Amino acid sequence: MGYLVAAYAVLWAISFGLVASIVLRQRKLEAELQAIREADPSLMAEDKD
């Protein structure tokens, strides 16, 4: 039973690790994007066009 739990726990951990990595990188990029737009508001107007 312990081996079964360990195997599934590892697979879940890897899956969550991958999802967490994508989410964290996405948040970082969104924050960066926001910072750039705030630094130069003209870019926001260009993006809307």
Add this chain to the structure above:
Amino acid sequence: MKRRSDTWLVVLSVVSAVLILAALYLALVGAPKAVMQSEIGPIVQRIIYFHIATAWVGFLAFFVTFLAGITYLRTQARRWDIVALSSAEIGTMFMLGVLVSGSIWAKPAWGVWWVWDERLTISLIQFLVYVGYLMLRSAVDDPTRRARFAAVYGIVAFISVPINFIAIRLWRSQHPLMFGSEGGGLGPGMMFAFFFCLIAFTVWYVTLMGHRIRLERLHDDVEELKQRVIG
């Protein structure tokens, strides 16, 4: 602005979460007890449902990297490089899952965590080859050269997939053969759970691809904006 693809991604994420939970139920509870290899216990045998589904996604992901690599070399379109990278990253993570879950299965089945058997060794090499793919990408600064090198690497690296697949058929590998000319290792009652897991993991892979591609596009947007600010 919310894109239409974002809505689809949310729907796909919910569908894949439901499918994976159903697959988990089938693998742990719903599927009948294994008769084959009963010496390791029917409970431990339930590892194979997610182990094989994980391997399937790994192979599928590397195949997509291979196809995207070919298409990139033909079209030079950035979107195919994004597909290749996203798929390689997901495939590598799934191959890590295959190696670790297989090793955990091997301990009660064979009495050891690891043997230098053909299938296991090729799987480890395959994993390292795709880690090399990701390292190559991070080592090249110029985006065009990086995409071209990675495309060629991804095409060549794909050779490891058919070799891995036929390893247990070519050599007398210790690794069990689930589907072969001498019949499968799964009973009819287990087949439903097995194929359900394959489908659930395939949907999970598509969902992860959607999120990973979206991330890379966002990265491109940020880089483009940075260039405009500098310029």
